[in-house]
Structure formats: C-alpha cells, structure tokens
Amino acid sequence: MAAMPRNDLLLFAGFTLAVLTMPIWLAPFGAAYPDLLQRFMIFGIFAVGFNILFGLTGYLSFGHAAFFGVGSYAAVWSFKLLSLDVIPAMIFAIIVSGLFALVIGYISLRRSGIYFSILTLAFAQMSYNMAYSVLTPITNGETGLQLTQSDPRHLDSALAATVVGQPIPTLLGQSLGGFSGFYFCAGFLIIAFFLAQRITGSPFGMMLKGIKTNQTRMHYTGFNTKPYTLAAFVISGMYAGLAGALLAVTDPLAGAERMQWTASGEVVLMTILGGAGTLVGPVIGAWLIKYFENIFSAINDGILRRFFDFLPDGVDSAMVTVASKFVGEGWFLTLGLVFVIIVIFLPGGIMEGVRRIAHLFNRAPKAPGKANPQPQPAE
Amino acid sequence: MSQPNVVLHVADVHKRFGGLHALADIDLQVEEGQTHAIIGPNGAGKSTLLNVIIGKLPPSSGQVVFDGTVLTGRKPYQINQLGIARVFQTPEIFGDLSVLHNVMIPALAKRDGAFKLNMFRSLDSETGIREEAEHMLEDVGMLGRREMAAGSLSRGDKRRMELAMCLIQHPRLLLLDEPTAGMSRHDTNTTIELLKKIKSRGMTKVIIEHDMHVVFSLADKISVLAQGRIIADGTPDQVRGNPKVQEAYLGGAH
C-alpha cells in the first residue's frame, strides 16, 4: 500500500466508497435491493477479471463463462462435501477454476488472434455440452446442482454442526441473506479491484500492454511472452471462478447455462461497453447492463401506457407498440443496438466518452483560440 | 596487439526458399567493437541474412555462432537475452504506450530476464529503471517527448526511440536494418552522429544500409552481398576499389 501512487490511491478510495454506499445512492434509481446489488458485485468481479486478459493483452476470449460455471459448481460441491461455510468454498472455487484455466489457457494460447477466440469458444462449448451430458454425475445435468439435507459436509459433521431445514451457505455461522450478502460480495469486488489496479500498474501489467501493442517487439526485446499471457489468462479465469462461486453463495443452484457461450458474450459486452483496458470501465459496464436488464425487462405495456399518457390518443398507443419491442422480453434488442452503436462510434466504451467530454471541458478555457472555430484555409 | 576477438560468426550459411537460393555459402566474421556494414543491391539477400542471424528464419544449412554460443534454433527472445538487439527497417515500437514506457520495457527485460511475475510491485517504485530510461532518452534528444504516445511520433523520432530501446539494453551486438531509410538528409545526419557516439562506447554493430554516405561514414568493415553471395569483403577503401563491387552495383538494381 505504501508504494501506491497518489492518483491510484484516490481512485481506489473513491471506488471503495462508491461501492459501499451503493445501497444509499442507488435507492433513487430503484436498484438498492440486495439481490440486484449482489449481482452488480458478482458481474463486476467477472468483468474486472476478463479485462485483465482482454483489456491488457488484447486476447479476446469467447469462453470465459466456462470458468464462471466451474467456479459455481466447485463452490456448490464444497458446500455439499466440506462445509456450508463460504470461505472454504471460495478458496476451493478459485483453485479449481484456476487449474481449469491453466489447462485451457496453455492449449489455447498456442494460437493468437481469431484462432485463440475460436479455441476458447470451442473449449467452453465442450464444457457446456459435457455438463449437460456425460458429466451429469458432477453437474446434475439440466436440473442443476443443489444442496440437500443429506449432503455429507465432512467438515461440518466433524465440528458437529447441524443444519435444520433447507441448508444455506453461511459465513462463520452467520447467514448471508439480504444486505450482509451484498457487503460480503462487495468486499470481494473491492479486493478484486485493488488487485487489478496493482497488476495494471506493475511492470507485469506494462508487459501485458506491450504484448497487446506489439508482440513482435516483445520477442525481440527479450521477453518470453507465453508465460505472461498464460498468467493473465489464469488470473482472469480465477476472477471468473470467484464470481461464479459468489453467485453460488447467493443462489446455491448451479446450472450449465452459466457456461453457455451467450454468457461468455455477455462479459465481453460489459467490458467493451464500459471501456476495455480501463480499470473502472468494465465494472461500470457490468453495472449498467445488469441495471438496465433489470429495469427494462420489468417494464410492461401497462407501465409504457402510463408513461406515454400525455400524448394524444392514437400517437400514444403507437408509441407504446414501438417502445414495447425494446423492453421486457425485447431488452436484448436494446442491448444489441446499444452495443453496435458503441463499437461503431465509441470503441473505447463509456470511459472513452467520459475522457472526450472531460477533454472538451479542460481545453475550452485554456485555449480559446482553438475552441472558437475560425474559418481556416483548406489545407 | 592481441588477436581480434570474433563476436559473431556466420558459418557456411545457406538459405533456400523453395527453388530460390536466397543465401549461398555465407561466411562472415564480425570482430568485437567494429561496425560491420552489409551492402548490396536490392534482392541481394541482406534482410534474409539479418533474419537468419536474429533467429526469425532458420537457415537451410550452416549455423550462426555468437561469442561461442550457437544461435541457430534459438527463439528471438533467447537471442536477445544473449545480448543481441535489433533495429527494424520499419520501427517496431509500442505505439499505444508512452515514449518513456517504450524505453523502460527493454530495460526491464535486461534486468528481470525473459519472464518475471512481478505483478505486485508498482511501476512507480522502479526509480532506477526510470532514471536509466530518462538518461537514454536524453542521449537521443527525446526527453521532452517522454510522455507522448509513441504511435504519434514522427517517423524519424520513432526510429530514434527504437534505437534508444535497443541501446538501453547495452547489447554486445546491435543489428541495424537500414536505420536511415526514408529519412530526410537532416535526420540521417543526426542518426549518423548518434551512431558514431555509440561507436565510441565499443559496441559491436552490424548494419544493413543502402545509403553509401551512411556506410562510408560509419563502417570499419564492409561485406558486399549480391545474389545471395558475399562477393567482396574488406575495409571501406578496399571495397571501394573492388571492380566486382562496381560491376554488381552497375549491373544490379540501381
């Protein structure tokens, strides 16, 4: 901590404050309930981790949901076999997903560019298909893996802890329902963000950026780039595993759909929307997508009709018809459109937009000559 | 006088691309501390030779020995770690990163080796490396531009920065692939001055160049390559007077 530069410290402090006070400042937006806040934290961690790979090295993985899913399964198995306490589950999930990422990363990173994307996609689809078929003893197939009264829980039974009623994950005996669940996840997001910040600002992080910018030069500069990209891959796989495990804590029913490639696509969307390669961007992207998913999918025709009530008859029903295509079930259409627009006009995501606006404001008072467009002779 | 120490020995190297004999029977010895220029008309195989030395292309037969170590079969990063750096014909730089970071990266490669998982150490605590990089940038006259994104530099500045990236590693051997191609007369002269300055530090250099002005201002020894073979070898004066060289140039691409 001591070696942390001032700006980084400020960013970290600001981020921590913003996260911990979310139940307060999100209340006016109707988003301050624990269930949604937990998802903000979980997908924030997922996106921060994904960004360590994609944002820093430029390797676009289309299979990260596999690690997320493996994290979920590992955590549930820990609840079943070891203990209902979440700490061993987190540790177990991070280790298992890390090992899984090590194997897949080792093979996939033998190729780069689109080949790498396809390889990760192929591995994720294999995992998904196998979770539904041959691996049913481990994944419980379509039903999903869940906790039962009769699970062995060797650690708990050794400590003679007994469970009454439906087993739920606990932290040192405390249940993690409601806001305590949120603060538990928030703690992990803050730690995850801190580590990502350290990594980005370290020599290792600079090497990853070097690999993204010019891998050839890295080779001729004396770097073996393979272990660097593999390390980034494993770290981001562990982040995904942690996020998956946290989802298993809040909802201890792990299903294979968490591994589907659409789920991999979602984390790509979050990262791009917020701004790949930036620290805060992916988190903001994750929050926005989860927030609007929640808001937009809840809007129905009734709400729309009330919203467009001020318009004359006929016009309002037309507006309702059009708008209803973009909300509720149609939320993904909105997401797709926003995403296309972002990639076309703002490839750096929201953070680039923020930078551009900030630049505009910084510049205007300092250089009035440039702010006032003068008629210039054509060059 | 002691026996001159041969740093780089290209021994009997052949390179074929399909039916094309790009390099034939190349035997080249570069002595410690010297600037050895390789010249020749277009398509003579100069760049191929450089790529064989640096490990980008495997030779069809023969080998390259650097200070007693066989380079053939090693990867580019291993060859660099042995103390060989390369300047490219089109600068290979980290366009998205700042000029300072561009120069710090090779310095870290020199200090930490091919891989080090130092991800919890802050870049800002690397004061030694930073100062070293700033000195280097001062040497090439670019300290004022250290915070600029390298991609936005002018072509000449990119080349100078790339040179700084190589020099900061204090390589025992520096390979330069047409370091002044596409430069203005003024930039070319600045680069010559810079290269002369490092020459006085005793670094061995192999330079590929078209511009005879550059070659004759810098080289201690010249090898002339034509159609994949070395047709002449010697001091600038010996090469200048060699009828075979004149024939190759007059009959060649120029």
Added chain:
Amino acid sequence: MFDVIFLQFLNGLDKGAAYALIALGLTLVFGTLGVVNFAHGALFMLGAFCAVVVRKVLTMETITVDPNQLSPWGTPLEVRTPLVQAWLGDFGAVLVNYSVPFSILLTIPVMLVVGIALERGIIKHFYRRPHAEQILVTFGLAIVAQEIIKSIFGPNSIPQPMPTDLRGTADIGAWLGMQAGVITYPIWRLVYFLFAAVVIGAVFAFLQFTTFGMVVRAGMADRETVGLLGINIDRRFTIMFGLAAVVAGMAGVMYTPILPPNYHIGMDFLVLSFVVVVVGGMGSLPGAVAAGFLLGILQSFASMTQVKALVPGIDQIIIYLVAVVILLVRPRGLFGRRGVMEA
C-alpha cells in the same frame, strides 16, 4: 457392417451440407473483405424465416361464417378459403405444397438487399479496424437480427412442412443393388444435399469462369496489387458480401423442413460454422466445403450408439475436439494458407 457405415455417412451429409454452405459464405466474406463476420449465422436464420413468411402469405385465408350449414357441434360452420387457392386454383395448391423451395425466389432478392445494406452501412467501416472489433460489431448485429425476429415471430420454433411428394424415404440400398430396405434415407435430406452441391458448384464456377470471379480471386490473393491495377475492387467486394448472404439464406430456407427455424438457430449454426472454417483453413474455399462435410459426417458417426458406448458423450464434443486437435497440429487448418489471420 458396410451398410451401417454407409448409412452413417449418408446421415452426416445433410448436416455437413449445411455446415459447408455456411462456412463457404463465411470464407467468401473473410477471404475477400478480410472481415470476421459473426453475423453470418443470423443471415442463415433470416433465410430460414423467409420460408416462414412465404408460407404465412401463401396460407392466408378468408373465414366466412355460413349460417346455413352447421358444424358437427351445432354451431354455424366456418368456411376457410385459402386465398391463393381461391385465386390460382390447382396451381395455388401446388404452390402451398412446395412453399419451401418456392421461398428461394423471395430469399435471393431479400438476402441480396440485406447483405449489400449491411456491407455498405456498417461492415465497410470496419475493414481497417482490428479483427476483435469486427467480431464485436457483427456479434452485436447478430443479436439485433435475432431479437427482431424473436419479437416478430415469437420464441418458439415454427415447423415448415416439406412438399408431400418429397416426404418419404429413398431406398438407396436398393438403388445400389443391395437388399431392399437396408439403407433408406429421407428424400428431403437427399434433396438438400443435392441442392447444396449445386449451390457450391455454382459459386465455384462463378469464381472460376467469370471475369468478375477472376478479379475477386485475384483480390483475395493480393488486395493491394489488384487495387493498383485501377480495378474498383470495393464494389465487387460489396457484391460478394451480398452473394455470401444469399448462399447463407438459401442454406437456411432449404434446411427449414429438417430443423424448424427459431430465432437462435443462426447462433447455434454460427459457432459450429466458425469451427468448420478454422478446421478447413481460414480463407480457403475448398477447405470450408471439405471441412463442412467432414465434420458433419464425423458428428454422425460419433452419435452411433456403439461409438457412444465406447466414448460416452463423444457426440456432444466431437466437432470441438477435432477443431482443437487440428488447430494445434495443423495451425492453418486443412487447406489454409500461411499468414492468414495469424497476427
């Protein structure tokens, strides 16, 4: 034993044909425009929905209530008169029966327009941008396309009947002089295979024997040089994108009787088709076709009960497994050229 193997081989053909057609279009776009098109599966899906639209239009009917006649339940009888039959008589009935192949007539212009509009509107701005951004924008477009279809046609699959004459099975074994009834194969699948063969043949012939095709092939090999010749390669490439869209759309239309179309059918096929393209070798047209059939047939063999008993779950992962092995052993795929997309 031979008949079992031969039967599995046949079973793989129709799926392989669909893979080959989609992969062919993907490769055309990649080879000419250098764009990695994740929206290509959506084009397949749009083609399939052309069949749905045509059938909907052809089966529109008027319902009149005839108070003089009573249904068996005692209510006034509803008389349904299909419009097409009312206007065109027997020919109308044939049209309805053959609605799927007939839809091709609609699919071609629609897909051409969609393809050209996409290329001119969006894709052309991405030629010089990184492949990752191309993937992202086309991925977004694919989501948009499938969500639009979902909001119009709903989330469920819409089965498309095949023409009555082509519904049975062909006794291929008997044709080949074997015992009757040993090797039978649904006629429509045979039709699909032949259709795919014709389309693939037409695309190759077009590229091989027309001046247009010659220029495009030259452009695939070396875009810069062709540009220097003063040939307006960009316009030809726009048309190529349209052509690729048409091929994908036709593959989709004809596949509807085999697999009822729904909004995510495109994504399902896309993932597999990319694997096919990579196995065949990025940018190689023969590679795409060969790998399409190869993987279709391998998948068919992997789903044999004997094979599944040997390696459980192999049918689920065979394609991906092959892709992983090929990419690691032959990084450029079966027919790939050096240096394509390796950066």
